[in-house]
Amino acid sequence: MQRTLFMVAIVAVAAAVGAGVLYGRDLTDGMRYEKAMSQIGEASKANAGPWPQPQETCFVCHGPRGQSLNAWYPALSGQPKVYIAAQLHAFANDQRPNPYMGPLAKGLTDAQIDAFATYFAQQTPARNEDVAADAKLEKRGLALVQARSCQACHGANLMGKDSAARLAGQGRDYLAKQLAEFKAGARKDPTAAMNGIAATLSSEDISAVAHYLAGVSPVREGIAAR
Incomplete structure (x- = not known):
């Protein structure tokens, strides 16, 4: 019996060695692939839960992990959770009419909205675009x-807080469009604060403010950097 088991063990080892010789590269690649997928899975869990995450469907417009690379679409990364949730509810209730976001938001449950808001608020923000230097425009925008x-509501770094949006590093075109809509009343702030402020801005003022804010690097603490 022992001799039989010994012979079986020898055959098994020989088979393993033979497979290693014949399929060594494939086996190694397979192990590397499995390890890589495991690492991706662990990273996703640490980030915001197992993959695939429904939040990632937003990347078409808002970029990977909510960091838009298009000046027309807002970055969601690093936005305050309260703000994101409030905007999704506003889209769903037609308080903020939008032909694209409205139908999408209407299909979300409160739990899903909370999950989206939590996810994007946790992501590391960055500027949407590299803004061309224009000292005169930047000076006017800062003034x-x-x-x-603006920092009273949007925070010292203009990173947003509570129901006030992150402005730092958002796309220039998006910022200008939102200010113009607040000014015209097409977009309504529940507190009316933004409508009142935007009403005092000229078209040239709006361009200057949008240019300045788009060039501000989003940082969570300390002084807002250029």
Whole structure:
């Protein structure tokens, strides 16, 4: 019996060695692939739950992990959770009409909205675009931001807080469009604060503010950097 088991063991080892010789590269690649997928899975779990995550469907417009690379679409990464949830509810209730976001938001449950808001708020933000240097425009934009006390609601770094949006590093075109809509009343702030502030801005002012804010590097703490 022992001799039989010994012979079986020898055959098994020989088979393994033979497979290694014949399929060594394939076996190694397979192990590497499995390890890589395991690492991706662990990273996703650490980030915000197992993959695939429904939040990733937003990347078409808002970029990977909510970091938009298009000046027309807002970055969701690093936005305050309260703000994201409030906007999704506003889209769903037609308080903020939008032909694209409206239908999408209407299909979300409160739990899904909370999950989306939590996920994107946790992501590391970055600027949407590299803004061409224009010292005159930047100076005017900064002066307007300071004069309107934007930091009182949007935070010292303009990173947003509570129901106030992150402005730092958002796309210039998106920022200009939102300010114009607040000014015209097409977009309504529940507190009316943004409508009142935007009403005092000229078209040139809006361009300057959008240019300045788009060039501000989003940082969570400390002084907002250029």
